Amino acid sequence: MLSTPERIAFLLLALVSLLLTAHGVSRLVRAIGRGQGRPRWSLFVRRVVPVSLDILLQRPIFRARPWVSLLHAGIFFAFVFYGLVNILDILEGFTGFTTLHRGGIAGAYNLVADLLSVAALVGMIGLLFRRFGLRPFRFNERVLLLPSVRFGIARDSAIVGGFILLHVGSRWVGQAVRIAESGHSDWSQPTASLVARLFTGWEVETLALASHVTWWLALGLILAFLPYFPYSKHIHLFMAPLNLILREERPLGQLEPPVARDGQLGSERLEQLRWFQILDAYACIMCNRCQDVCPAHGTGRALSPAALEINKRYYLNRNLRAFAGGTSSPPLLEIATSKEAVWACTTCAACVRICPVGNRPMLDLIDIRRALVNQGDPLDPNLQAALESLGRYGNSFGKPARQRARWAKELPFTIKDARKEPVEYLWFVGDFASFDPRMQENTKTVAWLFHTAGLDFGLLYEDERNAGNDVRRVGEEGLFELLVEQNLRAFEKAQFRAIVTTDPHSYNALKNEYAAFGFSVPVYHYTEVLAQLLEDGRLTVRQPLAAAVTYHDPCYLGRYNRITAAPRRILRALGAELREMPRHGENTYCCGAGGGQIWMASDGEERPSEQRIREAVQLGEDLRYFVVACPKDMAMYSDAVKTTGYEGRLVVTDIARLVASAVGFEEAPVFAATEERS
Structure with missing residues (x-):
């Protein structure tokens, strides 16, 4: 098909293109190599197959935006297959070999190429329309953007989109021209055969020229695009798989040690x-x-x-x-x-x-x-005060350690001291559940439920310290390590089989972060324990909850640690009608307290907790309870239901309070005292 001068020209252009591309890629690799640490290539051998399968099935893409993901999948599958298509097209140009009007493997190849060409063209047109028409790239005005970004994003999207449309389109039209040259349609290329009808009546010489031009256009575009490739967003086609394959296998809730x-x-x-x-x-x-x-x-x-x-x-x-x-x-x-x-x-x-x-x-x-x-950079004053309290007292409330378990004195029974006698479960209560007066009633409720069910549990009393989860996430690594050391010393004094936590933040730290310090004890959230107690019959529902409820998954429970079933098992056991918010489970929406935000002033237009309450009330006028399983959630949403004006319509409650009501908490002496104060 190609003349000898054309073959030489193509090979020279390909050589120049590949050299320029290799130069760009080598710079990119050196830039990545300037980062701290080195990849563990042993991960590549172990994970290349499962990760490649995920990518081929586009599983990561389909986590959200299903219709957009479908368009992307069409482009992706076409890109993968076009690697073979381009090789065969080059061979066709150099040798005259053709798959046109052939059956068997060649026919199957043509059919796949034909359909994927259409998928790529439709997908690219759809994505470009979405990017430049329906949903242009936007950031709010407070976001820092480099001067080159706004124009650069539009430019790069247009270049990549234009390249795909022209490359695939040229090849697709080229196949239609060759079908027209042959004089009859090709069953294995149905869409190209339809397009071929447009060329009916063209002169043989014109068709031959068009075939030649489309071949050069389709493959010449690749040679022109390749040197730009390392600088384009298209580089993700190689870097994304590497990112997924070489990713360290650590829990989401375990931070990388600081550089x-x-x-x-x-x-x-x-x-x-x-x-x-x-x-x-x-x-x-x-x-x-x-x-x-x-x-x-x-x-x-x-x-x-x-x-x-x-x-x-x-x-x-x-x-x-x-x-x-x-x-x-x-x-x-x-x-x-x-x-x-x-x-x-x-x-x-x-x-x-x-x-x-x-x-x-x-x-x-x-x-x-x-x-x-x-570096000692000035912090938010409230955050600074909280960190100072944590360093001095081991809690963010600035309270002496001896007051940590003061709430337990109001109970009609004594909770074991795990430092003095062995227990099955060490209850790590946490700061908010221990010190915040609004949370202490929930804490006493959980204690009563554990006691009623005959659970063998105890406390560290004044030896418990903040687990340090949020301390580490605000960047105070030294204080985090101090809190870990203090808690580990306290654990050494106690005898227990497992830990149960009230706070999902504490759960995450003890389960994931403390492992790096040699701590490996089973850790449970109190909803897991309550669910098991209900299912084992150690807590019996006497008054089913005939009410519509929605449940908010805490980030550190639902997303970080995938504990989404236990709270729902509880609500089902109570007889509640559970209505899910659109964002739930691992896809939950943040209350806005994490990462130290509960200690800092917010400069947002509103709080995430207020947005969440508005999301909940859309579930129906008869929705009665907004159920939480985190002391920080209780604090955030108790405020949000007031500031949004829904206090009289929606009751924010801890899931333990619903369990207590259903199993007959009103028979306990502590319940009457709680109700009198509330």
Whole structure:
């Protein structure tokens, strides 16, 4: 098909294109290599097959936006198959070999190529229409964006979209031209055969020229695009799989240890991030899914996880040669995100869970916090006070340790001291459940339920300290380690088989974070224990709950640790009518308290908890209870139901109170005292 000069020209162009592409990729690899640490390539061998299967089935993409994901899947499958298509098309150009009008494997190949070409064209047109028409790329005005980003996103989307349309379209039309040349349709290329009718009556010479032009256009576009490829969003096609395959196998609730350098902790500059945090920038597909689920951005604050990754990418694109060569980057607070954004994060991990390519923008924010705290940067006054109280008293309320279990004195029974006698369950109560007067009634309710069921449990009393989950997430690594050491010493004094926690934040720290310090004891949330007690008949429902309820999954219970079934088993056992909010289970929405936010003033237009209450009331006028299983949730939503004006319509209650009511809590002496005060 090609003349000898054309073959030589194609080979020379291909060589130049590949050399330029390799040069760009090598710079990119060196840039990623400037990050801290090194990948464990043993993970690649073990995970390449399962991760590749997930990618081929597009499972990460279909976590959200099903229709958009369907369009993307069409483009993806076409891209994968077009690797073979382009190789065979080159062979056809050089040798004259053709699959036209053939059966068997060739016919099946043509059919798949034909259908995937249409899928790619339809998918790309749909995505471009969505990007530039229905939902243009938007950030709120408080989000830090590099000057090159706004135009760059539109430009890169247009270039990649245009390339795919022209490349696939040229090849598809080229097949139609060749079918027209042959004089009859090809059953294995139904859509191209339809297009071929447009060329009926064309001269043979014209068809031959058109076939030639479409071949050069389809494959020439690849040669032109390849050098741009390392700088385009299309690079995610290789970087995203690498990101997923080489991702360290640690629980979502276990943070990476801080980057340590010359006595300093955290990351102030791009090269002080870990290697995979730089890789994140290239794996990012700029889909904005992380921004869509971010409670900080959703309430008008300065944070956008998407902007963080996109800023990193555009800084690297513009400075790749210098950065790859060893030049230090400006501070991350100048090129990636703002200080306001760093302190707006609730560490809810919604961005991490939703990301189809495995990015972890939340970790960048925590590493920047670590650096700021390490440098002594001024903190929010309320946060500073809370941290000082935690350092001095072991709790954020500034109360002496001897007052931690004062609530237990109001019970008509004595809770065992696990330091003095062995127990099956050590109850790690937590700060809010111990010290906040609004939460203490719930705490006494849980104690009464455990006691009524005959559960063998005890407390650490004044030896318990804050578990440190949120302390670590605000960047105070030293204080976190101090709290861990204090709690581990207390655990050594006690005899127990397992821990049960009230607070999901404490649950996460004890289950996931303490493992790095050699602590490996079973940890349960109190909803898991209550569910088992009900199912074992140790708690008996006497008064079924004939009411419509909705349940809010705490981030550190539902998303981080996937404990979503136990609370629902409880509600079913109580006879409640459970109505799910649109965002529930692992896809839950944050209350806004995590990541230290409960200690800080909010500068958002409203609070996430207020948005959540509005979401709940949409479930029906007869919805009675907004059920929580976290002391911080109880605090946040008790306030939110008032500020939104729904206090008289919706009752915010801890799930333990519903259990107590259903099993006959009113018979307990403590219940009457509780009701008199409420």
